[in-house]
Structure formats: C-alpha cells, structure tokens
Amino acid sequence: MRSYRHYWMAYALFILIPVVILTLVSGYVADWQVRNRTHELSSDLTNHVNNTLDEAESLLLLLADRSQGICTKESLKLMRSLAYDYAYIREAAVINKGLVRCSSWGMHTPPIKMSAMDSVFIPGRWRLTNIHGSEFGDLNNYSNILALGIEADKGVNLLLNQQEFFRPLLSTGDVPVAALITIRANHQPLGMLLPNKNLLMYDGTAIKDGLPGSRYTISTESRDGLLRITTEVSPHYFLATWGLLAPIFVGSALFFTALMWGLWHYMKSGRGFSREISSELGRAIRNQEFVIHYLPTMDNQSGLCIGAEALIRWNHPRQGLVMPDIFIPMAERTGMIVPMTQWLIEQLSIEMGEWLKANPTCYLSINISASHFESPFFLKRAYQTLHRHGIHPSQLTLEITERELIDNSCSTTRKVLQLANQYGFKLAIDDFGTGYNNLARLYEFGFELIKIDRSLVRMAVDKEGGDRIFDAVLTVANGYGAPVLVEGVELAADVAFVARRHIHSLQGWHFSKPINSIEFKKFHQAHQMPNVNKLVPEVGYGRPRMASTVVN
Incomplete structure (x- = not known):
C-alpha cells in the first residue's frame, strides 16, 4: 500500500x-x-x-x-x-x-x-x-x-x-x-x-x-x-x-515551451544582427568612414557641367570601399538611413558650400526613400544645415524613385513632399518609366525634374524597336513640362541617340565616373567654356563619339 x-x-x-x-x-x-x-x-x-x-x-x-x-x-x-x-x-x-x-x-x-x-x-x-x-x-x-x-x-x-x-x-x-x-x-x-x-x-x-x-x-x-x-x-x-x-x-506545456524556445532564439538572432549592423553604421558615421562621390550632370545642348548627384560610399576599415547597394538596404532596415542622410547633407555643405554659392545656377541632388517620410524633422534639419552654411535650399534636389512614390502614395508622403516644396527644396522623380506612374501624380507632388532610367537607354540603343519605347516614355515626361534628365549615358552611341531628342541634361560614365569633391570642381571648371564640350557626333567611323576635348 x-x-x-x-x-x-x-x-x-x-x-x-x-x-x-x-x-x-x-x-x-x-x-x-x-x-x-x-x-x-x-x-x-x-x-x-x-x-x-x-x-x-x-x-x-x-x-x-x-x-x-x-x-x-x-x-x-x-x-x-x-x-x-x-x-x-x-x-x-x-x-x-x-x-x-x-x-x-x-x-x-x-x-x-x-x-x-x-x-x-x-x-x-x-x-x-x-x-x-x-x-x-x-x-x-x-x-x-x-x-x-x-x-x-x-x-x-x-x-x-x-x-x-x-x-x-x-x-x-x-x-x-x-x-x-x-x-x-x-x-x-x-x-x-x-x-x-x-x-x-x-x-x-x-x-x-x-x-x-x-x-x-x-x-x-x-x-x-x-x-x-x-x-x-x-x-x-x-x-x-x-x-x-x-x-x-x-495545457500546452511542451509544445508552447518548444515554440517559445525556437521563437526566442530566432528573435534574439534577428535583433542581434540588427543591433550589430546598426552599431557598425553608427560607428562609421562617428569615425568619418563615409565618403561622398559626385556624378556630374551635363547639359545636353551646351555640354556644360550644371551640377552633380551626391553618392555616398563606405570606406570600411577591413573590407575597403563598400558600394551603396550593399549597405543602404541594411541602413533602411535598421533605421540608420536618416542619420546617414543628415551626415551626407552636412558633409556636402562643407565640401561644396563655397562652390554652390559661387555657382548659383548649379545644384546637387541626393536620394531619399520612404524611411525619410517617417521622420518629420528630417526636412527641418536639412533646411537648417543648408541655412547654416549659406546655401539656398533650391540648390539641393531630393530624388525619390517612381516605385517608392507608388508604394508610399499616402497622405504622409503627400504632406512630406508638400513641406519640402514649402522649404524651397526641388523635387525630382528618379527611375522614371519603370513604375507605371501618371502625370496626375507628378502634378500633385510638384516634381521639377524627371530622370529617365538607364535601362530605357540601353534598350533604345541595343534592341530593335527599343527607341520607340524610349520615345513614348520621353513624350510622357515632356508632357509634364519639367526638364528631363537621362541616366546611364555610357557610350558614344548613347550620346548620339539622345542628342537628337528634346532632353535637358545627361548623366553617365561617358562623361565621368563618380569622383571626389576636388576632382569634381576641376571637372566643372574644365566644362564651363561655352560649346567647348558640345555633344556632336564625328563622321567617318560609323558610330558617333564625343569631341576630342571632353575629359572622361
């Protein structure tokens, strides 16, 4: 018993x-x-x-x-x-x-x-x-x-x-x-x-x-x-x-314990990875590991350099120069993209402030994403930074991709873009022709520059019938009335193709790769004499090319 x-x-x-x-x-x-x-x-x-x-x-x-x-x-x-x-x-x-x-x-x-x-x-x-x-x-x-x-x-x-x-x-x-x-x-x-x-x-x-x-x-x-x-x-x-x-x-002791154990490990690893990346990016900002390269923008008619796009690069102490397509998505996921952009504006104001004041008709552009819409004080700090360095906000263009505009077409996006206009910033829609947007949306947000995606240039030059698609997109862009910029101009054939069309400005490695501020100022100075760098095709080889005075 x-x-x-x-x-x-x-x-x-x-x-x-x-x-x-x-x-x-x-x-x-x-x-x-x-x-x-x-x-x-x-x-x-x-x-x-x-x-x-x-x-x-x-x-x-x-x-x-x-x-x-x-x-x-x-x-x-x-x-x-x-x-x-x-x-x-x-x-x-x-x-x-x-x-x-x-x-x-x-x-x-x-x-x-x-x-x-x-x-x-x-x-x-x-x-x-x-x-x-x-x-x-x-x-x-x-x-x-x-x-x-x-x-x-x-x-x-x-x-x-x-x-x-x-x-x-x-x-x-x-x-x-x-x-x-x-x-x-x-x-x-x-x-x-x-x-x-x-x-x-x-x-x-x-x-x-x-x-x-x-x-x-x-x-x-x-x-x-x-x-x-x-x-x-x-x-x-x-x-x-x-x-x-x-x-x-x-009632569900074993199952729930096993599930929570696995979930806890999963969440822990995810949070640890995010914290590690966020810590790395924060350290990079504090240690001045980021550098800015400038991709020149050329006037399609005169061949003059009228501005540049500011591109951020990470000079990692162990991995060397890291391209933005690797660390920018991580910065957006960890929330570090906004302080990185604030650093970018502060640094380009230091590097290019005197140049911008000496060339009031020129401008610089930076890329923004949906993460910036979630930070209402981002525009205020950007305005204050430019004001502190004596730079007019109209000399800084904010570029947002067409796909970002479609994915975030809400009242918050509309309010942020309207506030950007009120501050005096200029707005540009990037990668136009890839997101199936419409003119009504462009009029609503007040974009002042339209950038046609590089993939359309490659299609127009390399594929039969691609020029008709390019011309259709260009007609829609010109119908809005804002200047049109074409990206990805890399070959002499690209220059000859766009020279015969109603296009305001060009970007691409045919003119220059992204360069630092000192090299860019020299490049700009070399491309200021009227008609020195006129984009004209030479005859005799069957393919158009830049005039010999262009500095690549």
Whole structure:
C-alpha cells in the first residue's frame, strides 16, 4: 500500500511541479508583456509629441518668415492652409501690439485682445502655454498656444488641439492606459488622458492629483526637458493578461515551451544582427568612414557641367570601399538611413558650400526613400544645415524613385513632399518609366525634374524597336513640362541617340565616373567654356563619339 501511495505522490508532484512552474512563468511572461507594452505606448506617445511639436515649430518658423508679423494675402493663405491641412492645428494667428490682427479665419475687425502674458514676445524664442476657451467665449474649447517672437510686441502663434497630442493612445483597444503631460519647469499640466479615453484639461479638478501610480508607470522628458510625459497602464491589464496566458502554458506545456524556445532564439538572432549592423553604421558615421562621390550632370545642348548627384560610399576599415547597394538596404532596415542622410547633407555643405554659392545656377541632388517620410524633422534639419552654411535650399534636389512614390502614395508622403516644396527644396522623380506612374501624380507632388532610367537607354540603343519605347516614355515626361534628365549615358552611341531628342541634361560614365569633391570642381571648371564640350557626333567611323576635348 505504501509503495502505491509513494507512486501517486510522485505522480502528483510530477504533474504539480510543472503546473506551478509554468503558472509562475506565465505570470512572468504576462508581466513582461505589460511592461513591454507600457514601454511601447510611452515611446509612441513621446515620439508623437516630439514629432508634432517639431513639425509645428517648422510651420511656425515658416509663418514668421512669410508674415514678419504683418497680415498679408500670402500669410492669410498660409494660415488657412495650416488649419486645413494639419489636424493638430486649430488656428494660426499673427499678434501685433497685444492684439490678434488676423488668423486662419481671416482679418479680425476689431482685433481680439490677448492676455498680458501672451502679448509679450522674446524675438526668436519659443513659448508653450495653455489657454481656456472662455477667453474667447467658448467654454468647451481648450488648447495649447505655441508662440514664436518676431519682435518684442510682435509674433505668431499656433492654437494646438490638445487631443491630438494623445492620438497614439486613443486606439490602444482594451489596454487601460492613462497619460499625463506637464510643463516640467512649473509642473503645470497640459492635459491628462484617463483609461476610459476621457480627456481632462489642465484646469480640471482631478488632474491636480495626477496619476495614481502603479508598477507599470513610465516617465520621460521631451523637448530638452521642457515637458514631462507620464504613461501608466492599469494593473488590471496584467491580471487579464495572466488569466489568458496561464491556461495556455499549463495545457500546452511542451509544445508552447518548444515554440517559445525556437521563437526566442530566432528573435534574439534577428535583433542581434540588427543591433550589430546598426552599431557598425553608427560607428562609421562617428569615425568619418563615409565618403561622398559626385556624378556630374551635363547639359545636353551646351555640354556644360550644371551640377552633380551626391553618392555616398563606405570606406570600411577591413573590407575597403563598400558600394551603396550593399549597405543602404541594411541602413533602411535598421533605421540608420536618416542619420546617414543628415551626415551626407552636412558633409556636402562643407565640401561644396563655397562652390554652390559661387555657382548659383548649379545644384546637387541626393536620394531619399520612404524611411525619410517617417521622420518629420528630417526636412527641418536639412533646411537648417543648408541655412547654416549659406546655401539656398533650391540648390539641393531630393530624388525619390517612381516605385517608392507608388508604394508610399499616402497622405504622409503627400504632406512630406508638400513641406519640402514649402522649404524651397526641388523635387525630382528618379527611375522614371519603370513604375507605371501618371502625370496626375507628378502634378500633385510638384516634381521639377524627371530622370529617365538607364535601362530605357540601353534598350533604345541595343534592341530593335527599343527607341520607340524610349520615345513614348520621353513624350510622357515632356508632357509634364519639367526638364528631363537621362541616366546611364555610357557610350558614344548613347550620346548620339539622345542628342537628337528634346532632353535637358545627361548623366553617365561617358562623361565621368563618380569622383571626389576636388576632382569634381576641376571637372566643372574644365566644362564651363561655352560649346567647348558640345555633344556632336564625328563622321567617318560609323558610330558617333564625343569631341576630342571632353575629359572622361
């Protein structure tokens, strides 16, 4: 009898121990999931607030530059556009001598008097304050004012919709999350979102008590310590998560453990690889391992050099010169493409800034991708970099491929390209003829240069009937009205083919391979005398070729 009793005790322990262990493990996993979810929500909210205020500051800077504190037709049009195009902007206004002279709704007659605090500006300084709708006769209207001083009694401001600050948390489903945004210096709250998605404004009674605090509370600072953002997930969410995970762990112990083990190894290897590549690229930026080569752009009629495309190369300490088709996709996957492009703009401004200022009709171009659309402050920093070096934004052309334009034809892409136009950058569509785009899309985004893909040139020259396809694409491109650039001109036959067509400019190794800044400046100087490098075919050998004075 005793042996049977021992047998059943061992069997019970054999079942009970794994059940207890897996129940505890499921609790740990539930806790990890809630913590991870809290970090994600906090990160999403912080990034959203940063990006919103970054974009608002850029738009406010643009409004101040356009208006100079005076109500003009141009400034009124811009203010209406801001209120219409951006959901977080309720109204834009011009303040002069303590009075709202005009806003997105038009001229104010008589002007609206502002409070004493909101009427004083410090030139060039930002200010973020609260405002209650009762100051304008609307008791249910709460906003934040982002103001920029132009002079001591003159400035511009944006009336921001507080609810838009909490937009990432309004679609969290059944996650009971609360958030509080306060001005760190004086602990003045801007707004608090409750777990039931109700929004308390800065003068509400309950908001003064703050969030209750729990195990899943994260506080972050934003805008160089100006704002404190606190995100909190209710502990009830942990209990609900644990209640779902515990039966799964206990009932499917072996299968679930094996699956999680394999998944954990897979995720670990994937994250490790991404971190390694990201670390390598970050180190390359810090150690100045990237170099810029310039591919000259030639005028098809005069043969003059009118600009260049800036191409980034990686001078790897162990592998030597690495081509962009290898490391650019990795940079896009790991999120390093944006800092790489920011380095590219900074470096070409240093290398070519004086050249661009001495040659105001010339330009440089760089490639951008969908990853840049996800960073609203990319254009702002690019503009600030060029402005710091005294370069006009119109001398930098942003190239986006036709396929990228099709794959990312959303409101975000449209907004980023419109903002690029507002900053003064020129836009070019690259690899035209490979993505089956249409003229309506080109008109919508305002492209100022069309680059025909090199594959069409090879088809036109090497294959029978290819010239008809090239001419059809060229007709569509010329129908838009912007200058057309042909890439991949590598042979004298290519030059002869394009010389007889309505094409503005050319690129290709026939004129020069990608070269460094010093060699490019020499190349440009050698191709500045009118008609010295005229693209004409020589007679006698049956195949056209460049005139003998061309430097290849």
